[in-house]
Amino acid sequence: WQEPLAEGAVILRRRARDDAPALLAAIETVAAQHPFTHRITPGGYRMSVAMTNCGDVGWFSDARGYRYSEQDVSNGQRWPAMPPLFRQLAQQCAQEAGFSHFTPDACLINRYTPGAKMSLHQDKDERDLRQPIVSVSLGLPAIFQFGGFARGDATRRVLLEHGDIVVWGGPSRLRYHGILPLKPGVHPAAGAVRYNLTFRRAN
Numbered sequence: 001w002q003e004p005l006a007e008g009a010v011i012l013r014r015r016a017r018d019d020a021p022a023l024l025a026a027i028e029t030v031a032a033q034h035p036f037t038h039r040i041t042p043g044g045y046r047m048s049v050a051m052t053n054c055g056d057v058g059w060f061s062d063a064r065g066y067r068y069s070e071q072d073v074s075n076g077q078r079w080p081a082m083p084p085l086f087r088q089l090a091q092q093c094a095q096e097a098g099f100s101h102f103t104p105d106a107c108l109i110n111r112y113t114p115g116a117k118m119s120l121h122q123d124k125d126e127r128d129l130r131q132p133i134v135s136v137s138l139g140l141p142a143i144f145q146f147g148g149f150a151r152g153d154a155t156r157r158v159l160l161e162h163g164d165i166v167v168w169g170g171p172s173r174l175r176y177h178g179i180l181p182l183k184p185g186v187h188p189a190a191g192a193v194r195y196n197l198t199f200r201r202a203n
């Protein structure tokens with residue numbers, strides 16, 4: 001079922017539940033080729049969320065900044081190809097939310113272990129901000145912070161659970177958002193972690 005959050009943002013509750021086993025297997029395959037790592041922010045902090053990517057380009061950060069690249073500059077490797085299931089699911093969900101021409105070229109895979117968090121930020125490293133972002137939550141539940149257009153604006157807390165998909169587009173594309181520290185637990189399908197797939201059109 002669809003749950004509107006704000007203009008341009010809609011939660012497709014449990015939308016990925018049936019695909020979850022295949023999605024988790026595909027994450028394993030990507031990570032076997034390109035392991036999760038903790039990136040360093042331009043400010044010098046180690047991110048608590050571990051990341052890898054698949055697709056034509058991948059997102060990462062280092063001392064030089066936040067950006068997309070065809071290669072992981074830490075080792076010169078290209079990213080694994082985006083599994084067809086990933087692309088199809090993201091495209092289909094964007095369409096269900098009213099974005100009919102979304103073709104992602106990047107999939108950032110975030111892995112949260114207990115205590116890992118993502119501070120309030122905006123996603124604005126993509127070329128065309130009229131393109132939505134599709135995010136898929138798997139494994140342990142997390143409390144998502146949904147803010148406004150300035151860092152200091154009030155935030156709403158939204159629980160995102162295994163299989164939930166959110167399409168962030170229109171005016172909600174540039175809202176501040178974050179993830180509160182993950183509570184420890186064990187998920188029957190994913191174990192002691194939360195994964196989030198974020199599909200973007202970077203170029």
Ligand code: MD5
Nearest residue numbers: 110123133135168172173174175177196
């Ligand atoms: C996560 N990841 O759960 C989130 C899901 C990231 C990130 O934030 O940058 O890797 S994507 C949430 C999102 C994306 C774009 C816009 C908005 C939320 N929003 O307007 O709230 O790991």
Ligand code: FE
Nearest residue numbers: 121122123177
């Ligand atoms: Fe983000």
